[in-house]
Amino acid sequence: MRKKIKSSDELPLNHSGKEYNFFENVFDVVLQIPKGRVTSYGAIAQYLGTKMSARMVGWAMNASHQSSKKIPAHRVVNRNGMLTGKHHFATPTLMEELLKKEGIAVKDDTVVDFKKIFWNPKESLNV
DNA sequence: GCATTGACGAAGG
């Protein structure tokens, strides 16, 4: 079940007064990524129904740093399997190290066998 | 309140 995040506490509230289902869902999905698997921003966006809003997923990851929850953002890469978000971690190498620690091979800032270990939220969550 | 910027992605040249 998706625990509702207190917008005023975890995330800033939209000026339009709109609910942050998007961010909530993003966190929820990312938290469910199995260890040793990765997914992409676009896949998450697709699961949320707005495939064109992949950028917002990345933005949510950025917001995940401020969130109390520990979001395994290192398991989220771009569609290419590239660690584009590594620069947003504490250290540029942290993301890669975390992935390697989980058994994910990383070469040249890209997840090896990305397609194999790719985790599709749409399938796993049985939409 | 408008303009610019993103941890993206697909499409067009």
Add this chain to the structure above:
DNA sequence: CCCTTCGCCAATG
């Protein structure tokens, strides 16, 4: 096949 443009939506200046 590489580079550019556009779309998406929220945050920031």
